[in-house]
Amino acid sequence: MSVSYRQPGVVLTDRTFTVPLDHDDPAAGTIELYAREAVAGDKADQDLPWLLYLQGGPGFGANRFIGRQAWLGRALEEYRVLLLDQRGTGHSTPANRQTLPLRGGPADQADYLARFRADSIVRDCEAIRPRLTGGAPWTVLGQSFGGFCTVTYLSTHPEGLAAALITGGLPALDAHADDVYRAAYPRVERKVAAHYARYPQDVERARRIAEHLLTHEVVLPNGYRLTAEAFQSLGRMLGSGDGSHRLHFLLEHAFVPTPRGPELSDAFQEEAQALLSYAGHPLYALVHEAIYGQDTRPTAWSAERVRAEFPRFDAADAITRDTPLLFTGESVHPWMFECDPTLRPLRETAELLAARTDWRPLYDPARLAANDVPVAAAVYHDDMYVDTGHALATARAIRGLRTWVTDEFEHDGVRAGGPRVLDRLLALVRDEV
Structure with missing residues (x-):
């Protein structure tokens, strides 16, 4: 059951989804995902394209905006926005010292948490996308670790993406x-x-x-x-x-x-x-x-x-x-x-x-080299959290990706200069600049 309510200029709807804990092993059980849908109050009844926001982290729930804060106001001009609490964060089957003992001892907990990386997050997104869009691809905005997830999305399920917008989140594709x-x-x-x-x-x-x-x-x-x-x-x-x-x-x-x-x-x-x-x-x-x-x-x-x-x-x-x-x-x-x-x-x-040694690859360089999804990335010059050299090397490895390299912002540019940052990225993927 979904519940809708209002903030100034925005209609919000709480949504929950049940997804497999392990998308390759249905017998492993399920977890719950929580997401908050946001749409402009004067567009609530319109058939709008969707924009999925993937928060930075890992381990943080999606922003709890009040009204049209940061980049959200710009997004609401043309999108219905989904603010997803990635698995284990926020209201999405939280993983912490209180809940993890339900999974067993430390070895069971480690096995459980090994399923909480970008590859699983992307498959979660693909599981819920058809329920919201009717199967249509959506635009993804990935901040920081959310950008890492977006590059995994481009590597594994590009058919689900109409466009990809990345802020401070281009990972090294093969670095330890x-x-x-x-x-x-x-x-x-x-x-x-x-x-x-x-x-x-x-x-x-x-x-x-x-x-x-x-x-x-x-x-x-x-x-x-x-x-x-x-x-x-x-x-x-x-x-x-x-x-x-x-x-x-x-x-x-x-x-x-x-x-x-x-x-x-x-x-x-x-x-x-x-x-x-x-x-x-x-x-x-x-x-x-x-x-x-x-x-x-x-x-x-x-x-x-x-x-x-x-x-x-x-x-x-x-x-x-x-x-x-x-x-x-x-x-x-x-x-x-x-x-x-x-x-x-x-x-x-x-x-x-x-100590774990069985990590799966998160990125597919060959598929990224053949990418046909419109992609734009804000790369913050000398970003303290994501190495600029690594980011630019990855940008060159993704076919068609357009970069905006700027020293105007630090890693939180999408928060500090949200409307301008999002506007610039949208213009880039649309070849308007």
């Missing part, structure tokens, strides 16, 4: 996770340098916080163990348009005087725990490196191993040598499953996923 992170750490270092150039006072502030964490045990109000490495991971903020400013404001009120000497303020701790906790998106931590698994090589905590090749990111060494502390970026590490109370019960499951 190690290659991804070897390209990432230098990029992150550049972002940190740019932050310190903008806010030079933050050099000493960040060093002082790291030094405090190296010499004190700090447990945040929600039970999160705040270590120097965990503090460094706040650098993921630098990949968004306003992230540098938000990081600066966080650092400026880090300490307060107490009878025991300076301590991290309650305000700092409250904000830090909200930024660091995976309570709302544990699937991200569990399968983030698995999105790069495509062969018999395990990911084996790639970001952690590769970080050792970049000793400048060692917090203790930075304090000893009196050099600026380097923050880190979008990466998952085994210590997170010790620090975060919502991840601790899933540590063994995460270890099994990191």
Whole structure:
């Protein structure tokens, strides 16, 4: 049963779908998918083409827009939009420390979560598309990991696509996770340098916080163990348009005087725990490196191993040598499953996923080279989350793909400049520019 309701200028409809857990093995059972349909209030009765939005992540439900926020207003001018909670996220049979024990022990949980990658997400989309469009192809807008899913869509089910729009999400077609992170750490270092150039006072502030964490045990109000490495991971903020400013404001009120000497303020701790906790998106931590698994090589905590090749990111060494502390970026590490109370019960499951060696290929280079679906991609220059070199190599490998390379936005350009970004991509796939 679907339920419709209104927000300003928009009619929303909650939809649920039952799909196989394993599309190749119906006996494995089913899961529920949730999606929110959005259509302009004055077009609710019209027969409009569909646009499917695939959220970034992995592990995040689709945006919960209010009215016509970000890119949605532009899309509603001509589309009926489906905001899909990808499997395991949002309301789509959530996967977390509370629900995963229903699947069995850690080995069963790892087997279950191995089915939560882009290939399964695309087959979910193909299962529900005929129920909504009557069989007609739809346009897909993929942000970040949603763009990875879109390239898988082009590789496996291009017949389902009228057009593909990708923002900050062109993956390397054949890179191992190690290659991804070897390209990432230098990029992150550049972002940190740019932050310190903008806010030079933050050099000493960040060093002082790291030094405090190296010499004190700090447990945040929600039970999160705040270590120097965990503090460094706040650098993921630098990949968004306003992230540098938000990081600066966080650092400026880090300490307060107490009878025991300076301590991290309650305000700092409250904000830090909200930024660091995976309570709302544990699937991200569990399968983030698995999105790069495509062969018999395990990911084996790639970001952690590769970080050792970049000793400048060692917090203790930075304090000893009196050099600026380097923050880190979008990466998952085994210590997170010790620090975060919502991840601790899933540590063994995460270890099994990191050791897995039976990943299927996610992309088909031959099919992409023969692509005939109109495709356009926004590539953000020096994107902290997705390597520009990898993205442009993939763009060249997909026949007919048109790129818009810009340094106007960071990785969240579709949010920060949504109407303009979407308008540009639509113009590109329609050969209007």
